Amino acid sequence: MPSTRGQHCARPPEPGPFPNTMSPARRSRPNDQAHDVIIIGAGIIGLATAQKLQEAGRKVTLIDRKGIALETSTGNAGGLAFTDLMPLATSGMWRKLPKWLMDPLGPLTIPPAYFLPILPWLVRFMRAGLPDRIDQSIRAQAAMMKVAEAEMGKLVKACKLQDRVMLDGSLELYESEAELKASAPGWRRRTDAGIPFEHVRGERLAELQPGLSPRIVAGTFTPTWQAVTEPYEFARAIGEHVLVNGAEFIEAAVASVKPDAEHALINTADGRTFKANQVVIAAGAWSKALTAPLGDHVPLETERGYNTTLPDPQFDLRRQLIFGGHGFVVSNLSTGIRVGGAVELGGLELKPNFARADAMLKKAALFMPGLNTTGGKQWMGFRPSLPDSLPVIGASSASPRVIYAFGHGHLGLTQSAGTGQLVSELLAGQIPQIVLAPFSPQRF
Numbered sequence: 001m002p003s004t005r006g007q008h009c010a011r012p013p014e015p016g017p018f019p020n021t022m023s024p025a026r027r028s029r030p031n032d033q034a035h036d037v038i039i040i041g042a043g044i045i046g047l048a049t050a051q052k053l054q055e056a057g058r059k060v061t062l063i064d065r066k067g068i069a070l071e072t073s074t075g076n077a078g079g080l081a082f083t084d085l086m087p088l089a090t091s092g093m094w095r096k097l098p099k100w101l102m103d104p105l106g107p108l109t110i111p112p113a114y115f116l117p118i119l120p121w122l123v124r125f126m127r128a129g130l131p132d133r134i135d136q137s138i139r140a141q142a143a144m145m146k147v148a149e150a151e152m153g154k155l156v157k158a159c160k161l162q163d164r165v166m167l168d169g170s171l172e173l174y175e176s177e178a179e180l181k182a183s184a185p186g187w188r189r190r191t192d193a194g195i196p197f198e199h200v201r202g203e204r205l206a207e208l209q210p211g212l213s214p215r216i217v218a219g220t221f222t223p224t225w226q227a228v229t230e231p232y233e234f235a236r237a238i239g240e241h242v243l244v245n246g247a248e249f250i251e252a253a254v255a256s257v258k259p260d261a262e263h264a265l266i267n268t269a270d271g272r273t274f275k276a277n278q279v280v281i282a283a284g285a286w287s288k289a290l291t292a293p294l295g296d297h298v299p300l301e302t303e304r305g306y307n308t309t310l311p312d313p314q315f316d317l318r319r320q321l322i323f324g325g326h327g328f329v330v331s332n333l334s335t336g337i338r339v340g341g342a343v344e345l346g347g348l349e350l351k352p353n354f355a356r357a358d359a360m361l362k363k364a365a366l367f368m369p370g371l372n373t374t375g376g377k378q379w380m381g382f383r384p385s386l387p388d389s390l391p392v393i394g395a396s397s398a399s400p401r402v403i404y405a406f407g408h409g410h411l412g413l414t415q416s417a418g419t420g421q422l423v424s425e426l427l428a429g430q431i432p433q434i435v436l437a438p439f440s441p442q443r444f
């Protein structure tokens with residue numbers, strides 16, 4: 001895929017309802033005629049799944065309460081982080097946790113109002129950090145990432161999105177040699193998985209990214225990391241591709257999914273009912289409300305994340321920068337430079353706390369002197385997260401005609417095409433190309 005570096009233009013994407021005029025979505029069909037496959041959720045997971053199903057010859061209908069890619073998939077950091085294998089609950093994370101939790105604007109926080117509701121998830125999260133569980137998780141993630149990278153390559157080609165993918169790699173940055181040393185176990189795991197990387201200092205560091213503060217003493221360059229030029233535009237382009245190729249789009253909030261021996265009935269909040277041969281639930285952080293009545297009590301929570309997109313950054317950003325010790329990344333997008341990350345375990349209802357976005361921006365200015373931090377646009381999104389940092393991909397307990405695809409946490413964009421392909425294989429009754437037991441909805 002050819003590499004293009006994001007041009008900085010001041011105009012941010014304009015989210016709004018997807019152009020329904022170009023969608024054959026509103027075509028009505030007799031109520032008793034079954035849709036082939038209905039996908040609930042038109043985020044990046046639902047969209048990539050639609051593309052893979054369409055390629056396999058299926059007729060797809062997307063249902064979303066908002067439009068195309070207007071939730072978490074709108075404003076993420078755009079990283080195609082195929083080299084990111086480590087679960088969040090690693091031993092390195094535990095060392096940092098007390099300091100992080102003491103800082104209300106630090107990389108990981110729990111608002112007091114959400115401490116009790118999140119407790120059961122936290123207990124599972126702690127268990128996921130046990131050494132044998134981490135081994136299992138990394139093995140599963142490595143297998144998933146191989147599929148994700150290969151299938152994303154095919155999707156990009158099929159949707160002609162080559163000029164929206166950057167192949168510049170990523171650069172993780174450290175403030176001390178001790179910090180670099182502490183990251184060694186993670187890099188050893190990547191060596192085991194055959195992932196190339198290079199620890200850099202001095203001139204090589206300055207060549208990979210000029211203009212950093214002398215506070216940054218070392219870095220790790222990962223050349224096979226990729227990034228999209230703008231995540232919303234990327235997702236929207238996949239949406240356009242599937243609609244042009246015959247997918248339908250229905251704007252509705254799904255209230256329930258009821259499979260029987262022959263079909264699945266989908267009831268919407270506004271009283272409509274749709275019938276489908278097969279259903280995919282890809283409703284991101286909101287999926288739990290649909291899966292619980294099907295007998296699957298998946299411990300899905302949300303890791304809320306924040307960012308600021310700077311329209312006129314005046315900084316020569318060469319590739320995605322990762323400030324792991326501070327829990328944020330800096331991305332080079334066609335709409336500007338995006339500074340963001342952080343994890344706030346705060347559920348779906350609490351108000352956003354944009355002081356978190358301000359805090360990351362302040363830190364970025366410290367490490368990237370010269371960065372123009374004025375005029376930024378702030379955003380918060382709901383990462384759909386399971387305690388073991390693996391997504392849910394598999395059949396519901398109620399019926400094999402209802403498949404789940406959600407819970408991708410920090411990696412939904414990265415794993416979207418891989419997930420879509422695996423779902424397509426499941427729906428076709430094929431043996432999936434990787435073992436899906438670690439991703440089973442019933443694994444908890």
Ligand SMILES: Cc1cc2nc3c(=O)[nH]c(=O)nc-3n(C[C@H](O)[C@H](O)[C@H](O)COP(=O)(O)OP(=O)(O)OC[C@H]3O[C@@H](n4cnc5c(N)ncnc54)[C@H](O)[C@@H]3O)c2cc1C
Nearest residue numbers: 041043044045065073076077079254284305411412413414
């Ligand atoms: C700050 C931040 C940075 C990130 N950076 C990256 C990154 O660099 N790389 C990466 O790979 N990932 C990244 N992520 C994670 C990534 O954005 C998510 O994993 C991904 O967007 C999840 O996609 P999704 O389709 O599952 O969910 P969403 O995009 O949230 O889509 C779910 C859809 O379901 C719809 N829906 C929900 N309930 C219903 C219902 N009942 N009826 C109808 N529709 C419904 C919603 O309207 C929504 O459109 C980041 C996330 C954040 C917050």
